Amino acid sequence: MARKVKKLRSAVRRAQSRVVVCVLLAYVVIIAVLFFTGDSGYLKIKELETKRVELQSKIDELRNENTILTKKIDNAKKDPFWTEKVVREELDLVKDGEIVIKMKSTEK
Numbered sequence: 001m002a003r004k005v006k007k008l009r010s011a012v013r014r015a016q017s018r019v020v021v022c023v024l025l026a027y028v029v030i031i032a033v034l035f036f037t038g039d040s041g042y043l044k045i046k047e048l049e050t051k052r053v054e055l056q057s058k059i060d061e062l063r064n065e066n067t068i069l070t071k072k073i074d075n076a077k078k079d080p081f082w083t084e085k086v087v088r089e090e091l092d093l094v095k096d097g098e099i100v101i102k103m104k105s106t107e108k
Contacts, residue, residue, distance in 0.1 A: 036042050075082040087093050094100050 034041065038044070076086070092100070
C-alpha cells in the first residue's frame with residue numbers, strides 16, 4: 001500500500017510539474033505575441049521610428065528651404081539691383097527704351 005501511495009504522490013508531482021510548465025510556457029507565448037504585435041509592440045515601434053526618420057528628413061529640407069527664402073526676402077528688402085534682376089528674369093519686364101531679343105531653342 002505504501003508503494004502505491006508513493007507512486008501516486010510521484011504521479012501527482014509530475015502532473016503538477018507539467019501543469020506549471022504548461023502555464024509558464026503559455027505566459028511566455030502570450031508575452032512574446034504581445035511584444036511583437038501589441039499597440040506599443042516591437043513592430044509598431046519600428047514603424048514609428050521609420051516614420052520619425054522620414055519626418056525629420058522633411059523638417060531638415062523645409063528648414064533649408066526656409067533659410068533660402070529668408071535670404072531672398074532680405075535681399076529683396078535691401079538690394080534694389082537684386083529686385084530688378086528677379087523682376088527682369090522671372091517676369092520678363094524691361095526698362096523704357098530697352099529692346100528684348102528672344103532666341104528660340106533648337107533642342108526638343
